[in-house]
Amino acid sequence: MAGSTEMASLEESFRKFAIYGDTKATGQEMNGKNWAKLCKDCKVTDGKSITSTDVDIVFSKVKGKAARVINYEEFKKALEELAPKRFKDKSKEEAYEAICQLVAGKEPINVGVTKAKTVGAVERLTDTSKYTGSHKERFDESGKGKGKSGRENIVDTSGYVSAYKNAGTYDAKVKK
Numbered sequence: 001m002a003g004s005t006e007m008a009s010l011e012e013s014f015r016k017f018a019i020y021g022d023t024k025a026t027g028q029e030m031n032g033k034n035w036a037k038l039c040k041d042c043k044v045t046d047g048k049s050i051t052s053t054d055v056d057i058v059f060s061k062v063k064g065k066a067a068r069v070i071n072y073e074e075f076k077k078a079l080e081e082l083a084p085k086r087f088k089d090k091s092k093e094e095a096y097e098a099i100c101q102l103v104a105g106k107e108p109i110n111v112g113v114t115k116a117k118t119v120g121a122v123e124r125l126t127d128t129s130k131y132t133g134s135h136k137e138r139f140d141e142s143g144k145g146k147g148k149s150g151r152e153n154i155v156d157t158s159g160y161v162s163a164y165k166n167a168g169t170y171d172a173k174v175k176k
Helices: 002-019 032-041 052-062 072-086 090-104 119-125 170-175
Strands: none
Touching: 002 032, 002 072, 002 090, 032 052, 032 072, 052 072, 072 090
8 A cells, every 4th residue: 555645645635626616615525526636636537447437437436326425535436446447558556556646645727717807807997087077076186986886866954055165154144
């Protein structure tokens, strides 16, 4: 069998692929999708001796009847099943060693993941200095939003006509 450090890195790879793409996963069990991804990313499937169909068949064989996931022990059994197919010229033990070396220490590959960009249209649309008309009134001079007061028509209850330039001067005139 493989060395203890190699088995630890094999188990680490199992855990990384088990939690890939699932926020609720604990890393103790792996579903069929992640098993297929592991086989693809670690080059266990080569398209000739092992295909994606073979990977699915082995997964179904090692998991329990009603189960939808495999644990680490079943994962090792699945690798044992695939090893002689992948490495036909080697003995069963050597083939298992070789397939463990393919998987050990690997992580899921993120291919084709779109990165968020804040250039171009997004930057232009969120630049408050370019706003005009009624939209411009929703922001103060620094570009910070005014919140509710920027969105609603606040009723002026001062008693003056709106935009009256001498508003608030009545009390000063009456006292004189």
